[in-house]
Amino acid sequence: MTNRPKTRQAMNLNALDLNALRVFERVAASGSFTAAARHFHRAVSSVSRQIRGLEEALGQPLLYRHTRAVALTEAGWRYYEEIREILERLDLATEALAYPDAEPSGVLRINAPVAFGQRQIVPLLHTFQRRHGGITAELQLSDQVIDPVREGQDITFRVGDLADSSLVARRLAPMNYVVAAAPSYLEVHGAPRTPESLSDHNCLLYQGEMGRQRWYFQTPDQSGSTPHEVSGNLYSNDAESLLRAALLGQGLVLFPTWLIGDALSQGELVPLLEAWRGEVMPGRRDIHVLTTERRLRTRKVRAFLDYLQESLAPQPAWDQWRERIGGLSNDHR
Amino acid sequence: MTNRPKTRQAMNLNALDLNALRVFERVAASGSFTAAARHFHRAVSSVSRQIRGLEEALGQPLLYRHTRAVALTEAGWRYYEEIREILERLDLATEALAYPDAEPSGVLRINAPVAFGQRQIVPLLHTFQRRHGGITAELQLSDQVIDPVREGQDITFRVGDLADSSLVARRLAPMNYVVAAAPSYLEVHGAPRTPESLSDHNCLLYQGEMGRQRWYFQTPDQSGSTPHEVSGNLYSNDAESLLRAALLGQGLVLFPTWLIGDALSQGELVPLLEAWRGEVMPGRRDIHVLTTERRLRTRKVRAFLDYLQESLAPQPAWDQWRERIGGLSNDHR
DNA sequence: CATCGAGTTGCGCCTCATGCAATAAAGATT
DNA sequence: AATCTTTATTGCATGAGGCGCAACTCGATG
Structure with missing residues (x-):
């Protein structure tokens, strides 16, 4: 016109x-x-x-x-x-304009770290989209920290580090780490009994843009974590590769349960040093989602966040690996 | 897309x-x-x-x-x-976005009573549009009172009655009335010397939706106006027709100067009862423009209002008929 | 009951938004 | 310094879509 x-x-x-x-x-x-x-x-x-x-x-x-x-x-x-x-x-x-019970619809743009996205978000999202047929999802996985506003993302998952920002952050779930090794590794090298004994073992370490990760351990009666110098024969910026190497018996990994929960429950990895609490980023023990005030008001974002909270309460499935040891993996639904 | x-x-x-x-x-x-x-x-x-x-x-x-x-x-x-x-x-x-000195542009929608619009707004608008070539005007003339919001008007002129409303009203100019008759009428019937003597004269009255207008007169030392029952042999809802009849010597009219200023200055009508102040709506002696808060912020509306204020200050041209008696009409510019 | 006015829909026409491909420009790389 | 690569621009052909006209529907009006 x-x-x-x-x-x-x-x-x-x-x-x-x-x-x-x-x-x-x-x-x-x-x-x-x-x-x-x-x-x-x-x-x-x-x-x-x-x-x-x-x-x-x-x-x-x-x-x-x-x-x-x-x-x-x-x-x-x-x-x-x-x-x-x-x-x-x-x-x-x-x-x-939609009636209060209207279906969320439109395109949901999600950003997450690669491994977390592949393992946890894909099945969660799958169930969400089966419930809400009007939702289209665009899942962008990246291990670089992105600016959601600049990238036009609706929801960004952050595992661990949560940088100061004007974005709205919602705590989603706890992030627990477990030291683990394959049975085949333990048969040959035995299991470490204290964090100090890790120096006698082959520790496979994540080495990203922030440098090589350190392992920290804490007993329940300690107020802080103690760093331990560990080393091994494989360092990588790809967590998936380190995990594959661990499954092959190459060494120990210290990884979050959302990454290795399935392997633990299926006996492919054995948990070690369970009397201690291990982590790679002291004090950062939560998984958050980031969004903007604006997008928080949209039906699709609110619906997805509500669904995530509901699905992961009171305890996310990836933290229930103990209950599932020995049985078939219970897929998310 | x-x-x-x-x-x-x-x-x-x-x-x-x-x-x-x-x-x-x-x-x-x-x-x-x-x-x-x-x-x-x-x-x-x-x-x-x-x-x-x-x-x-x-x-x-x-x-x-x-x-x-x-x-x-x-x-x-x-x-x-x-x-x-x-x-x-x-x-x-x-x-x-425009730079501060950007030209006003776009469509200016103006509503006004028919006679006022034809006589006063057309020339005023003409000069305004010669100054601002980017302005297109839509001039809707109607003697019915309209709702500017409903009609989508930018500026509405109101002569006399100003109904209570949420619109922004700006006083534009005073509205002075004059009783007048053609010389040909006065030669036959003589001039009335007091408002009371009007009952001996043929008074041409406006008769619109609100009924037949009464004439009110007031001397400077009076605080209120005194109504006078006058009558004649022509009543009409069309002011232009009444004016034409008066110019033909049919009778007296009491009209605002914006309507008959030119006829007065050209000697086609002679002012009468000048010691009194005549009016048809007691207390309503101003011309206003109405707009909305929203439109007041637009460059085109502000520019036109500013131009109107500037053109009509300190005294509108239609009130300067005395100074122009005997000479050629001085067109607005 | 005929007429009128407001809104709907079928149809043909024309305008415009689109993608492809070629091109330009400038930063990055070797 | 030469070359490569990436981003943005523009010519061109194509198809989608907005438009007005005309016929139609429906209900208020006289």
């Missing part, structure tokens, strides 16, 4: 297009046409034209085009601040 | 169309597809489809269709309240 007859004009309110505004919000948040194109499953050329059309309608540029990135102009920044809130309000108003 | 792949869903945020939202706002405010179609210069079928598409995107009806009118559903009303504010904020944010 174009405005006609056209008069000479600096801007044309009727030339505004809601899709162009949404595209602009995503470009501004991500700093990239390419990222916005991926977000909306569109060609970059389409994004380019939407932005160009918006700038023409407004009568001035919103973005500086650099190679490999774009940046907001002063006016673009001011407009982005407004548009972001306007779109939020519009979507809330639109969603509020 | 459609959302794909589509999942089963109650609503689709990406299916929202800004034009459809604007159409919906106008339909809701006016209660009519036809009125909204006129507002946007579109066929009614186009409006019908926009609304239908919006309802499908939202998954529920927004309007009850009755013959000859539509009404908002409960959900439609709630949505309308939200959408109205969202659109207002979006338009303000968009207009705020």
